[in-house]
Amino acid sequence: MLKPKLITTLKDYSWERFVSDLIAGIIVGIVALPLAIAFAIASGVSPEKGIFTAIIAGFIISTLGGSRVQIGGPTGAFVVIVYGIVQKYGLDGLTIATIMAGIILVIMGVARFGSMIKFIPYPVIAGFTSGIAVIIFSTQIKDFFGLTMGEVPSEFLHKIAAYVANFSSVNYWALMVSVVTLLIIIVLQKVSRRIPGSLIALVFCTALVYLFKLPVETIGNRFGQIPSMLPAPVFPKIDFQIVRNLIGPSMTIAVLAGIEALLSAVVADGMIGDKHRSNMELVANGVANIVAPFFGGIPATGAIARTATNIKNGGRTPVAGIIHSIVLVLILLFFGKWASLIPLSCLAAILVVVAYNMSEWRSFVRLLKSPRSDVMVLLFTFGLTVLFDLTVAIEVGLLMAVFLFMRRMALVTNVDVITKELEDHDDIDTLEEKLVPEGVEVYEINGPLFFGAAYKFEEALNLVKGSPQILIIRMRNVPAIDSTGLHILQEIIKRNRKNQMTFILSGVQEQPLKALEQSGFVAKIGAENICKNIEASLKRARKILDLNANELKMDA
Numbered sequence: 409m410l411k412p413k414l415i416t417t418l419k420d421y422s423w424e425r426f427v428s429d430l431i432a433g434i435i436v437g438i439v440a441l442p443l444a445i446a447f448a449i450a451s452g453v454s455p456e457k458g459i460f461t462a463i464i465a466g467f468i469i470s471t472l473g474g475s476r477v478q479i480g481g482p483t484g485a486f487v488v489i490v491y492g493i494v495q496k497y498g499l500d501g502l503t504i505a506t507i508m509a510g511i512i513l514v515i516m517g518v519a520r521f522g523s524m525i526k527f528i529p530y531p532v533i534a535g536f537t538s539g540i541a542v543i544i545f546s547t548q549i550k551d552f553f554g555l556t557m558g559e560v561p562s563e564f565l566h567k568i569a570a571y572v573a574n575f576s577s578v579n580y581w582a583l584m585v586s587v588v589t590l591l592i593i594i595v596l597q598k599v600s601r602r603i604p605g606s607l608i609a610l611v612f613c614t615a616l617v618y619l620f621k622l623p624v625e626t627i628g629n630r631f632g633q634i635p636s637m638l639p640a641p642v643f644p645k646i647d648f649q650i651v652r653n654l655i656g657p658s659m660t661i662a663v664l665a666g667i668e669a670l671l672s673a674v675v676a677d678g679m680i681g682d683k684h685r686s687n688m689e690l691v692a693n694g695v696a697n698i699v700a701p702f703f704g705g706i707p708a709t710g711a712i713a714r715t716a717t718n719i720k721n722g723g724r725t726p727v728a729g730i731i732h733s734i735v736l737v738l739i740l741l742f743f744g745k746w747a748s749l750i751p752l753s754c755l756a757a758i759l760v761v762v763a764y765n766m767s768e769w770r771s772f773v774r775l776l777k778s779p780r781s782d783v784m785v786l787l788f789t790f791g792l793t794v795l796f797d798l799t800v801a802i803e804v805g806l807l808m809a810v811f812l813f814m815r816r817m818a819l820v821t822n823v824d825v826i827t828k829e830l831e832d833h834d835d836i837d838t839l840e841e842k843l844v845p846e847g848v849e850v851y852e853i854n855g856p857l858f859f860g861a862a863y864k865f866e867e868a869l870n871l872v873k874g875s876p877q878i879l880i881i882r883m884r885n886v887p888a889i890d891s892t893g894l895h896i897l898q899e900i901i902k903r904n905r906k907n908q909m910t911f912i913l914s915g916v917q918e919q920p921l922k923a924l925e926q927s928g929f930v931a932k933i934g935a936e937n938i939c940k941n942i943e944a945s946l947k948r949a950r951k952i953l954d955l956n957a958n959e960l961k962m963d964a
Contacts, residue, residue, distance in 0.1 A: 410517070410688050412472045417725040425724060432723030433731025436479055439604040439717055440466070440732060441739055443762070445627070445747065446755040447482040448706065450547055451490040453499065455627055455747065456634045456740075457704050458482050463638065463736045465696035465708030470729025472692035474522075474685030475673040479714040479729050480696060484759075484766050485664045486707040488543050488798045493657055495562055503644040503701040504651060508658035510701075513665060513694030521666075522686025528667060529813075531786040532805040534768070534775055539793025539801065541767035544759055551756035554582025554624065564794050581622045582753040585613050589757035602720055606758045613754040614746075627755075628748030636744035638737070641702040660799040661697070661707050669693045669710035679719045713765070781812040814860040821855030823868040826882070848949045850942075852882040857920070859892035866896055875907045877956065878949045882942055884915030894927045901932060910952055912937045914945035 440462050448458025462481035469480030493502045516522075543564065549571050550560055556577035561567045589609040596605035617624050627634065673684040689710070696708050718728050775786050789805035844850060853865060881897075901911060911933045916924065921938070924930050930938060939945040 409685050410691060411685065412688060412692070412726070413474055413476050413685065414471055414726040417476060417727075421725065421727075426727065428722035429725055429728040430731055432718050432721040433728040434735050435602075435604065435721045436714055436718045436723070436728065437732040437735025437739070438607050440479070440481055440711075440714055440736060442606045442610045442750075442755065442758055443711075443714070444482055444736070445750070446759045446762070447484060447487060449627075449631075449752070449755060450484075450487045450544060450759055451482070451706055452494040453490070453502070453706060454631050456744075457706055459634075459736060459740055459744075460638060460703050461700050461705035461708050463733050463740070464703050464705055465700040466736070467730055467733035468696040468699060469669075469692050469708070469710065470726040470733070472688070472695055473710075473726060473729075474688030474692065475676055475710070475715075476682055476684075476725055477676045477680060477715055477719050477723050477728065478669070478673055478684075478689065478710045478726075479718050479732060480669075480693070480708050481711050481714065482706055482708055483668060483711050484544055484762050485537070485540060485668050485709065486661065487547070488540050488793070489657055489660055489664070490706055491547070492562065492797070493654070497650055497654065500644040500647075501650055501654060502706065504646060505654040505658040505661060506697050506701040506705070506707050507644075508651070508654060509661035509665065509707060510694045510697030510699075512659060512662035513690050513697060515694075516662070516666060517687045517690030517692075517694060520687050522670065522688075522690050528663075528806070529782075529785065529809040531775060531778070531782045532789050532802065532809055533667060533671075534772060535786045535789025535805055536793045536798060536801050538767050538769070538772050539790045540798070541763040542794050544763040544766070548756040548759045548763070551625070551752040552583070552586045552760060554579025554753055579624065579753075582624045582751070585617060585622070585624055585751050585753040586757040586760075588616070589613055589754045590761065593758070593761050602717075604717075606761070609758070610750060610754055614750050617751045618749050622751075624751045624753055626748065626752060627750045630752065632748070634744050634747045636741055638740070639704050642704070643702065656799050660802060662694075663802060665693050665697065665707060665709035666690055668712070672710035672712040672715050675712055676715050676719060679716065680724065713762075781816065785809050785812065814858075817856055817858065818860035818864070821853070821857065821861035821864060823851060823853050823865045825868065826850050826852045844946065845950055845953055847877040847953060848880060848946075849876040849878070850880045850882060850945075852885070854885040856888045856890075857883075857886050857893035857896075858888065858890040862892045862896045865893075866900075869900060875904070875909065877908075878910045878912060878952060879904075880912045880914055880942075880945045880949060882914045882945070883917070883920060884941070886920055887917055889920040889923050891927075894923060894929060897924075897929060898927070898932070901929075910937065910949075912939060912945045912948055914939050914942050 444458035444462040445455040448455050466480045469478060490502060493505050546564060546567055547560070550557060555571065555574050557570060557574040561570055592609035592612060593605040596603045596608060616622065617626065669689050670686055673686070673689055677684055693709055700708055776783055785805055785808045788808055789801050792801035792804055851868065855861060857865065916938060937948065939948055
């Protein structure tokens with residue numbers, strides 16, 4: 409259903425609910441500020457772009473979204489891909505890629521892809537999420553330790569080598585600020601998760617650096633003054649060559665945004681006992697990513713941590729998310745000028761905590777005890793994300809998962825000759841029904857008859873000795889058949905047409921039966937040769953044999 413949850417929730421809205429949403433929106437807006445700034449800087453753009461994104465994208469996602477409590481904005485998932493786009497194509501390239509990703513998300517929502525995106529295997533999601541966490545951590549080492557060095561290399565291994573070469577330049581004042589930030593966040597989390605530890609740490613450390621004039625790099629030193637108002641919309645210069653090059657990255661942004669938004673919505677559903685509208689959520693995220701870039705924004709999606717904070721503080725409708733955006737606008741207007749005093753080491757420590765929480769290392773370790781194929785997908789996706797490129801990691805991870813799944817399905821599908829064994833089966837009652845007449849062969853297929861397993865059926869048929877008059881194919885355990893399976897069946901009919909072999913299908917399930925009818929297979933063998941069970945199939949086989957015998961007598 410493409411209907412925003414805001415419309416649904418306003419039907420029975422009350423003053424008490426507004427007060428709860430107001431409190432939650434104010435708290436989430438305050439919590440979102442340091443994260444928006446930190447994610448922007450980690451992505452290679454100026455800090456205000458993170459705030460602009462949280463304001464505009466957050467407002468749109470709450471207004472149009474399919475979840476009651478989703479809070480939208482910049483997240484850690486985009487840091488790697490955004491940084492790479494900015495380095496290669498500049499800010500105009502990032503704007504174009506984000507708009508393209510937004511269009512893809514809208515198309516996915518309108519095309520009802522909301523449920524399909526949930527089928528991405530968990531090892532792929534865990535692999536690139538943990539990989540992103542490692543990269544976020546690695547990008548913050550310079551500011552966390554206050555290292556004096558040039559531009560940090562983009563490649564992971566080169567980055568680590570550069571840190572090692574420059575580690576002697578540690579700024580111990582910056583390191584102290586980072587450690588204090590970590591301690592404040594950790595302690596306050598243990599006291600109460602409702603307390604915005606990152607904001608308190610940011611205010612405290614900013615005051616500490618400002619009052620004692622500590623020699624620590626701040627936002628103002630590196631980026632200058634942060635504007636105190638939203639910018640006018642700016643249209644990017646469109647280069648169609650760049651557009652072609654950005655198709656892959658924009659698709660990655662769209663997939664990441666869709667996955668994180670829907671995961672966040674599912675988590676939120678469990679916390680409030682509701683059910684989100686996945687397609688509407690994709691459309692809302694798409695519109696947010698189309699509009700935000702015109703105001704200097706970066707990619708945005710539903711943020712799990714901020715959504716959980718919203719719920720825990722009483723937010724129950726999209727009004728809380730709208731208030732969160734208004735709070736950020738007010739902070740920008742009245743306190744934006746003070747943001748330039750924020751020490752970068754404090755933001756680095758906040759992102760280190762984000763990376764730790766994002767890594768979900770316990771789940772990663774548990775996955776290492778999974779079947780070997782899942783472990784391979786996990787490690788390949790993780791390794792490619794860290795060492796090469798997130799787009800490549802997702803593509804390779806999905807391809808590996810698909811091929812390994814097909815292999816697994818092919819292994820569980822088996823085809824057996826059961827002519828001799830059938831007489832011992834317990835599911836046929838009478839002795840007469842158990843007897844398989846001479847000239848009849850019975851095969852049984854167990855598992856889906858798709859292109860990964862169809863060859864097994866063909867190989868099994870090649871083992872048939874002689875040329876039986878009737879071939880019964882038992883399909884009671886075949887839940888699905890694809891075009892390759894249909895092709896194999898049709899080829900077998902064509903190959904045995906000269907032998908005048910009759911085919912009987914037994915116990916065909918709904919999907920295979922529909923596919924067989926649409927392909928014309930049923931018409932070829934005759935609807936009377938599609939029997940509901942093995943007893944009816946054997947009865948049909950005896951009737952055919954009797955008819956054939958009578959015809960031979962008449963000819964003689």
